[in-house]
Amino acid sequence: MQIFINTYGTYLHVKDDMFEIRVRKAPKEKISTDHIAAHKITSLVLSKGTALSTAAIALALKHNIDIVVVENDGHPLGRFWHSKLGSTTKIRKKQLEASLNNIAVETVKQWLAQKLENQADYIQDLKKHRAKIAIGLTEKQNRILEQREKILQLKADDITQIADKIRGLEGTAGRLYFDALSQSIPENFAFKGRSFRPAQDPFNAMLNYAYGILYSRVERALMLAGLDPYLGFLHRDDYNMKSLVFDFIEPYRIHADRCVFGLFSKKQVKQSFFDEIPGGISLNPEGKPFLVEAFSNYIDQDTIKYAGRNQTRFNALQMDAHKFANQLIDNA
Numbered sequence: 001m002q003i004f005i006n007t008y009g010t011y012l013h014v015k016d017d018m019f020e021i022r023v024r025k026a027p028k029e030k031i032s033t034d035h036i037a038a039h040k041i042t043s044l045v046l047s048k049g050t051a052l053s054t055a056a057i058a059l060a061l062k063h064n065i066d067i068v069v070v071e072n073d074g075h076p077l078g079r080f081w082h083s084k085l086g087s088t089t090k091i092r093k094k095q096l097e098a099s100l101n102n103i104a105v106e107t108v109k110q111w112l113a114q115k116l117e118n119q120a121d122y123i124q125d126l127k128k129h130r131a132k133i134a135i136g137l138t139e140k141q142n143r144i145l146e147q148r149e150k151i152l153q154l155k156a157d158d159i160t161q162i163a164d165k166i167r168g169l170e171g172t173a174g175r176l177y178f179d180a181l182s183q184s185i186p187e188n189f190a191f192k193g194r195s196f197r198p199a200q201d202p203f204n205a206m207l208n209y210a211y212g213i214l215y216s217r218v219e220r221a222l223m224l225a226g227l228d229p230y231l232g233f234l235h236r237d238d239y240n241m242k243s244l245v246f247d248f249i250e251p252y253r254i255h256a257d258r259c260v261f262g263l264f265s266k267k268q269v270k271q272s273f274f275d276e277i278p279g280g281i282s283l284n285p286e287g288k289p290f291l292v293e294a295f296s297n298y299i300d301q302d303t304i305k306y307a308g309r310n311q312t313r314f315n316a317l318q319m320d321a322h323k324f325a326n327q328l329i330d331n332a
Contacts, residue, residue, distance in 0.1 A: 198280025
């Protein structure tokens, strides 16, 4: 399981070869403690304002548990990870080669085509219970599929030759998609398109946090598959940019979209989950645990059909990462 530690002043250390989580209480109140065996944990996610001991870091490394430190909006700031690659370096060599030839072109096209197909499928689901706006949703759905087809028709020997065209087509689809979501969400939570850091509305604040969780999980999946999260295909090789994470995540953003939108449409989200911050809106200590639990259940507990078997959404993602790594070697 993945453990999230969000409460300010919480301390993670080791006692009797187990992780002990100590939560600071008000003066004169008894300190709350929880003990968790290391073999039950896959990741520890700590927000700023929490603390951990070097013994906790050592125990995590010993059991191949990554410790992720996140910003207040959920985006990964850094992680403790063992120094072993965990796989052959041949995968990374082939990843570099692929980034410079037609393999990158075809791979990016397939990832983005799947992303846009997911968006169109979700709009199709939304139409079932929104007859009054179904015609408008259908128009947006069809235009998204048009952008998808245009992406698939692009030809190039090098991804740089079509990168700007791809971004333009993907951007158009994204605006149509989020406009459709805004029209479909409960009226008091309607929003004006995507906004990032800081978010300008509750929906984007919650979606950004869910994406932050997903970024961390995707990075872990890629590393376990032996891939270099910094060596991407479409996203630029900027300094310290985890380009492959941003590339590979695209078909899986739908998990965050569906989970977050579902919480709003089922009227489970409260205005009290959010605080105003300079320039925008942020999830607060009441909203973060609510989202973390809901999204963790969605990707780690609920199952889907994958390769003929029931799998959690994250297991399916991890299997896709390994499949991608194997494809790079097979193309040698």
